[in-house]
Amino acid sequence: xxxxxxxxxxxxxxxxxxxxxxxxxxxxxxxxxxxxxxxxxxxxxxxxxxxxxxxxxxxxxxxxxxxxxxxxxxxxxxxxxxxxxxxxxxxxxxxxxxxxxxxxxxxxxxxxxxxxxxxxxxxxxxxxxxxxxxxxxxxxxxxxxxxxxxxxxxxxxxxxxxxxxxxxxxxxxxxxxxxxxxxxxxxxxxxxxxxxxxxxxxxxxxxxxxxxxxxxxxxxxxxxxxxxxxxxxxxxxxxxxxxxxxxxxxxxxxxxxxxxxxxxxxxxxxxxxxxxxxxxxxxxxxxxxxxxxxxxxxxxxxxxxxxxxxxxxxxxxxxxxxxxxxxxxxxxxxxxxxxxxxxxxxxxxxxxxxxxxxxxxxxxxxxxxxxxxxxxxxxxxxxxxxxxxxxxxxxxxxxxxxxxxxxxxxxxxxxxxxxxxxxxxxxxxxxxxxxxxxxxxxxxxxxxxxxxxxxxxxxxxxxxxxxxxxxxxxxxxxxxxxxxxxxxxxxxxxxxxxxxxxxxxxxxxxxxxxxxxxxxxxxxxxxxxxxxxxxxxxxxxxxxxxxxxxxxxxxxxxxxxxxxxxxxxxxxxxxxxxxxxxxxxxxxxxxxxxxxxxxxxxxxxxxxxxxxxxxxxxxxxxxxxxxxxxxxxxxxxxxxxxxxxxxxxxxxxxxxxxxxxxxxxxxxxxxxxxxxxxxxxxxxxxxxxxxxxxxxxxxxxxxxxxxxxxxxxxxxxxxxxxxxxxxxxx
Amino acid sequence: xxxxxxxxxxxxxxxxxxxxxxxxxxxxxxxxxxxxxxxxxxxxxxxxxxxxxxxxxxxxxxxxxxxxxxxxxxxxxxxxxxxxxxxxxxxxxxxxxxxxxxxxxxxxxxxxxxxxxxxxxxxxxxxxxxxxxxxxxxxxxxxxxxxxxxxxxxxxxxxxxxxxxxxxxxxxxxxxxxxxxxxxxxxxxxxxxxxxxxxxxxxx
Numbered sequence: 041x042x043x044x045x046x047x048x049x050x051x052x053x054x055x056x057x058x059x060x061x062x063x064x065x066x067x068x069x070x071x072x073x074x075x076x077x078x079x080x081x082x083x084x085x086x087x088x089x090x091x092x093x094x095x096x097x098x099x100x101x102x103x104x105x106x107x108x109x110x111x112x113x114x115x116x117x118x119x120x121x122x123x124x125x126x127x128x129x130x131x132x133x134x135x136x137x138x139x140x141x142x143x144x145x146x147x148x149x150x151x152x153x154x155x156x157x158x159x160x161x162x163x164x165x166x167x168x169x170x171x172x173x174x175x176x177x178x179x180x181x182x183x184x185x186x187x188x189x190x191x192x193x194x195x196x197x198x199x200x201x202x203x204x205x206x207x208x209x210x211x212x213x214x215x216x217x218x219x220x221x222x223x224x225x226x227x228x229x230x231x232x233x234x235x236x237x238x239x240x241x242x243x244x245x246x247x248x249x250x251x252x253x254x255x256x257x258x259x260x261x262x263x264x265x266x267x268x269x270x271x272x273x274x275x276x277x278x279x280x281x282x283x284x285x286x287x288x289x290x291x292x293x294x295x296x297x298x299x300x301x302x303x304x305x306x307x308x309x310x311x312x313x314x315x316x317x318x319x320x321x322x323x324x325x326x327x328x329x330x331x332x333x334x335x336x337x338x339x340x341x342x343x344x345x346x347x348x349x350x351x352x353x354x355x356x357x358x359x360x361x362x363x364x365x366x367x368x369x370x371x372x373x374x375x376x377x378x379x380x381x382x383x384x385x386x387x388x389x390x391x392x393x394x395x396x397x398x399x400x401x402x403x404x405x406x407x408x409x410x411x412x413x414x415x416x417x418x419x420x421x422x423x424x425x426x427x428x429x430x431x432x433x434x435x436x437x438x439x440x441x442x443x444x445x446x447x448x449x450x451x452x453x454x455x456x457x458x459x460x461x462x463x464x465x466x467x468x469x470x471x472x473x474x475x476x477x478x479x480x481x482x483x484x485x486x487x488x489x490x491x492x493x494x495x496x497x498x499x500x501x502x503x504x505x506x507x508x509x510x511x512x513x514x515x516x517x518x519x520x521x522x523x524x525x526x527x528x529x530x531x532x533x534x535x536x537x538x539x540x541x542x543x544x545x546x547x548x549x550x551x552x553x554x555x556x557x558x559x560x561x562x563x564x565x566x567x568x569x570x571x572x573x574x575x576x577x578x579x580x581x582x583x584x585x586x587x588x589x590x591x592x593x594x595x596x597x598x599x600x601x602x603x604x605x606x607x608x609x610x611x612x613x614x615x616x617x618x619x620x621x622x623x624x625x626x627x628x629x630x631x632x633x634x635x636x637x638x639x640x641x642x643x644x645x646x647x648x649x650x651x652x653x654x655x656x657x658x659x660x661x662x663x664x665x666x667x668x669x670x671x672x673x674x675x676x677x678x679x680x681x682x683x684x685x686x687x688x689x690x691x692x693x694x695x696x697x698x699x700x701x702x703x704x705x706x707x708x709x710x711x712x713x714x715x716x717x718x719x720x721x722x723x724x725x726x727x728x729x730x731x732x733x734x735x736x737x738x739x740x741x742x743x744x745x746x747x748x749x750x751x752x753x754x755x756x757x758x759x760x761x762x763x764x765x766x767x768x769x770x
Numbered sequence: 771x772x773x774x775x776x777x778x779x780x781x782x783x784x785x786x787x788x789x790x791x792x793x794x795x796x797x798x799x800x801x802x803x804x805x806x807x808x809x810x811x812x813x814x815x816x817x818x819x820x821x822x823x824x825x826x827x828x829x830x831x832x833x834x835x836x837x838x839x840x841x842x843x844x845x846x847x848x849x850x851x852x853x854x855x856x857x858x859x860x861x862x863x864x865x866x867x868x869x870x871x872x873x874x875x876x877x878x879x880x881x882x883x884x885x886x887x888x889x890x891x892x893x894x895x896x897x898x899x900x901x902x903x904x905x906x907x908x909x910x911x912x913x914x915x916x917x918x919x920x921x922x923x924x925x926x927x928x929x930x931x932x933x934x935x936x937x938x939x940x941x942x943x944x945x946x947x948x949x950x951x952x953x954x955x956x957x958x959x960x961x962x963x964x965x966x967x968x969x970x971x972x973x974x
Contacts, residue, residue, distance in 0.1 A: 073911040074921030077903070079854020079894035086853035150804030165844055231866055231920040231954050232859045272924030280856070281954050313859040342874045370960060510918030510955045658914045662957060666917065694863040694952060701949040705958040 041606045043566040045558070047485070050611035051716040054132030056523060056561070056653075057499040060585035064523040065714065067658035071534065072278070072514040081278045084250040085235035085310050092237060093122055094165045095299050095309035096172040097292060099319060100155040103384050103686045104185035107148040107157050115160060115177040120152060120167030124175065125159040125299045133154065133387045134320050135260040135288025136357045137253065137548050142263035143288065144354065150179065151352055152386045153688035154290040161299050161307060166770035173766040183300040185384040187687025189325060189350040192381040197358040199364060201432045204373030206331060209342030213333035215413040216342075220404040221330065223755045224679030226323035227316075228391045229699055230509075232280020234320060236293040238300035245301070246273045249293045251283040253546025254505040258539050259302075260289040265297055274505075276537040279547075284390035285320045287548045296435040317692035321389035322680055324349040324359040326398050330406035333373070338414035338421050343371030343401060343431075351388040359388065361393035364480040364734065365403055365439075367620050370427040382499070385687045390548070392670060393730035396481050401674065401755060404477035404738030408745065415459050418742070419450050419626075420686055422478050430620040438719035439726075440613075441650025442478060442624040445713060449648030450476070452711055453628035463770060470632040471770065473747025477738035479625030479649065483726040484551045485612045488559035489542035492521055493605040494567050499588050500525050502534045506544025506556045511729055512659030516553055517560050519656060520723070524564035526584020526595070542607055550623070550727025553655055554609060558722035563608025570604045571595070614720050623731040625649035627671065627739035633748045635770055638763035642672055646709040647732055652717035653725040660728050664710045667732015673700045675737035679756050823887045827852065828896030834883075842886045843845045843867045843878035846893060854894035854923045858952070865951030868924035868931075869893050875931035897930065906930050909964035917955035919928030926953045930972075938969050944959035 054062055075081035100107075112124035128146035132155050135143040147157045151480050160175055162168035186192045210216050236249040245267065251257045254274045261271040279286065290308040299307040311319075326349050333342030347361035358380045365376060391397070411418035423443055429436050450457070455476065465472040490504035508514045517534045521527070535541065544557035565579075572582040575589050575598060581592050589598050630643040647668050654660050677698035681690045691697045710732075716724040737755060745751045750765035819838045824831050827850060834849055842861075842922050846852045846869070855878055858866035862880040869878045870892040898904035906926050909915070916922040928951045937947035944965045945958070953961065 069911050070914065072919065073916075074830055074900045074903075076900065076916055076922050077894075077907040077910045078900050079852075079923040080900070082853065083856075083920060165848065166836060166839045170839075183788070228956055231864065231952065232856070233858065233920065236773065279918060281918040283954065311855075313863075510916075512917070659917075662914050662917055662955070662960065666956040666961060669958065675786055693861060694859050695861065699952060699954060700956065700958075701952060702945045702958040702961065703949040705945070705956065708959050 041566055042609060043562050043606055044609040045338060045722060046563045046613040047615060049615065049685060051722045051724055054720045054724050056723060060583055061523055061526065062377060062419065063517045063529060065654050065657060066518055068515055068529055068656055070512060070515045070659065071518050072508065073287065080527045083232055083278045084248045084276065085237065085239055085308055087248050089237060089239060089306045092306040093161050093163060094168045095161045095307050096168040097156045097295060097309060097311065097315055098158045098160060098172045098175050099315065100157050102150055102179045103153045105150050105179050107150065108180050109178040110158050111176040115171040115174050116176065118171045120163040121171045122163065123159065123161045123303055125161060125295065125302060125762060127298050127302065129265055129298045130156065130283050131291050131294045132665045132716055133266055134290035134389065137287030137390045138256050140256045140259040142260060145264065147587055152384050152424040154386060156319055159295045159299055159309060161303065172229040173289060185609050185687065186588065187384050187682065188684060188701060189348065189381040189383050190602060192383045194348055194381040197378040197380050200377035201374050205431060206342045206344045206373045207395040208373040209333040209373035210331055213341060214336045215334045215410060215412065217330065217332045217406050217409045219330050219406055219409060219753065220483060221328050221405060221753050223326045223398040223401065225325045225664050226391050226678050227471055227697055228283035228285035228321065229697065230281030230285055231313045231403055233313055233316050234286065234290050234292050236296040237308040238296040239304060239306045240300040240304065241720060244271050244582040245297055246299060247293065248275045250279050250286055251276050251289065252279065252286040252507055252548050254537065254539050255543040255546050257289045259488055261293065261297065261556050264289065264294045267382050269624045276507050276538045279507050279509040282547060283392040283412050284394065287390055290320055299618045313694060314692045317697065318388055318689055321391060322386055323391035324351060324388040326359060326361055327362060330400040330402060332406055332410045334410055334414060335687050338416050338424050340369055340371035341391045342373040343369060344375040346377045348381060350383045352384065355387055357389050359398065361399035363395035363399060363482055364622065366432060367430045368478065368480050369425040370431055374432060384683060393481060393734050394735035397674065400735035401481065401611050401741065403629050403735035405741045406656065408475065408742040411561055417459065417536065418476055419455060420447050422446055434621045435618065438469045438619045438621040439652060439715065439717040440624065440716060441713055445624050445626040445650050448711060449628055449646055450712065451625040452648065453646040453708065459629050469635050471635055471748035472632050473743045474630045475739045475742025475746050476626060476628045477735040477742065479731055479735040480629060481550060481623050481731040481734045483621040483623055483720055484549055485546035485721050487554045487611045488545040488552045488555040489607060489609045490544060490559040490563055491542050491605060491607045492554060492563035492567055494525055495603050496596065496601045498594060499531045499533065500527055502560055503555060504536060504544040505539045505541045506539050506552065506673040507547045509547045511547055511558065511663065512656055513552060515659050516557060516655040520557055520560050521564055524561065524568060527587055531587065534579050542571050550729040554721035554723065554725045554727060557655060557725060558610040559608040561723050562610055563606045566606035567604050568606065574598050604766060610722060621720055621726065623649065623651035623726045625731055627736040629700040629739040629743045630745055631740060633744055633762060635748065638759035638766065640676055640762060642706050644707040647736065648711035648713060649728065649731055650713040650715055651726040651728045651731060652715050652720050653723060654712050654714040655725055657712060661710045663728050664732040665708055667730065668708050669700050670733040670737050672704055672740065673738025674733065675740035676757060765767060783945060820908045821884060823884055825886055825891060826889065827891045828893060836883050838884060840883045841879050842881040842883045845883040846878060852893050852895050856920055856923060856962065858921065865928060866921045866924040868951065870931065875928050887959055894927060894931040897926065906968040907970035913960045913964040913967060915957050915960040915964040916958055921951060929968065932965060933969050933972055938965055
């Protein structure tokens, strides 16, 4: 049985709140926890497959040009070497998220330093790695590569937003801010490097890979290999983090498949950490100009946000820096424009919270500067500028929790209200200060399918190719199905990450939980209808709990040996076009800044977030903790450093690219403002995976200013930059 | 691992740099049959060299013929099918490969397998199982001290050692002594909570 729901209307009546057990929303531990803590959860590279060969990718040592010769004979005599794969089907870049088609091919045309150009296959990893280092490759170099975004020509991305006259508003405004803020590039750096094992039986391909969106990845892989999708099975039961870098099929997966098909042997290809940095995705650096014009009360009359980002020639993706700036604050005179510079650095693509991750820290720092000029509390400035409707599109919001997040967050943090002055508190050589920022992240849903089977033995099975990349999919789908079917969580098995199952939405853009949750929900409704028929009651009256029907017969007895199965198909509908949907939040930070070294340490942070229904308080909190921590990294330590001569990434490992460590993360308090957003999804939930890092860096930046008077305009705010910006008397 | 002169001498005596001898292996011969050679090829390439080792892993003696270049991490993952120890960087930068050698936490990616002979190696698989969780494993589940789970075995091995070392006296101390293990999902505050919970279980 199939059930299709297109959400053209609000999900006003959602029976989730009528269920008897109340397990949805609770802090249920992850069912995937046991295999993870015992080391038995298999990630992509960890399937034992007899006779599996090992492939190691060889990358380009030039920036731009062409591979003219790959001398396989230079390594074929080395011990254990089976083959050098140099096939036009090899891909040169990772696919962009939701591309659904092959990324750039073939690998012989070089567009950036570190681009994969060949794969050496040997019996063991050690042999393949050694041979890969010895492979002789000749290039024809093109020396016209521009690698600096400031030197490149830029093209406008879309039409932008133009309303009224921003320049005039700036001229006539009582208070204004006109500032340029930059952010450096970022790497997702998931802990599991990209990996794949491919098996080819002469007709069908079975691939274990570390990917976020199998529903798109299977099309990307099929297109890359010129193979029918029906001939491919993709499996990703455990994914060791993604953060955008595994949205699109990447080079190692295609390489493993090509090698397996050529050699008629299983082949594993795992990227080195350096390769993950060099040839998957970077978040573009940004240069952003913010212009804010306000009246005497601090109400915005003009709002300008222009940004320059970069990408390789031919790539459609442009870091959507202005995404939340479009609707976050009022201002009738608006100018928002995004441009893309074409340069030869590795592909720019999605890194956690593309757009808001870098746009919000710039906007929220500018808002702090405006609050100081107006002479009001920065929380109050935000509260005065929340628009009734989308300022440019004139659309209503689905549910708007920014004001609540700001006020409840401020109260919980102990925010000292009122106008603020820097350099008010010092302990020894440390200046102490606080800062805040708003959070916003657009909410989307995506088409999703899932099959739910209520089994005759009184258990339930949920099947979809949706992934759990650490986000908690296993947990929330277990809770949803358990809640709807009246089963304890240990009677529900969720089977994910297999393209033999109905197609889910994939994990990305924070839409996973709301989309696949809605598909599971509608499938469960269909199952419930059949149970109600068997029980002789209407579905509305049907009460299921602890494996019993109407507190009487067990489900097992009622089913009498027959499974009940339904496939739920959820699709976004008209309301996606009719409303503006976003998650909201607020960040508060206390930092200390060393007056002699410029070192900044975060003392404590608080994040308050509103994103509709909380599906699992434990996993949602963990998502927010992760986001806040990424905010700390973005504010203080993370930045890709490119060699200005050839654009190669100089800090391409975890020793030189500084992700936050445990010591960098102090007390973090998370407030989850549980709510219901009937316009957001069938289960009244919105996304939360990225919200926690959309603006948090500005709370730290603003706290640095409040502490020591250093208004740093370049993220990350490393000690050298803080010292340079510190006033003489600090 | 901490390479004392004794240990390096020991490795050297076994001919780590000069090549070992192929012998009985627990792996299929096809995957591991390679005659060792001790001379360099004309072009300076060092030929493949193999040696026999017996590794004490999770209380079991495992006889292996290994590539002399193999790290302990790769031998655990590839040869012994103990994939709980993770490879996150292969350069000692992330901690995902942390195991215990003679009771102390060590980075198995920076330890040649040959160096580990004669020492007790414990991996996450030897710490506890689904039916008999170590208190630290239970604490990680209870406190949601992970998300994707990839850094988790290394975190747990470090966390157990952190307590044994006496470095879990305060939140600040736990943070400091757990900072060698990166978690990009950033479960850090939950990891601190898990260490505190397990500490009472381990010491109580």
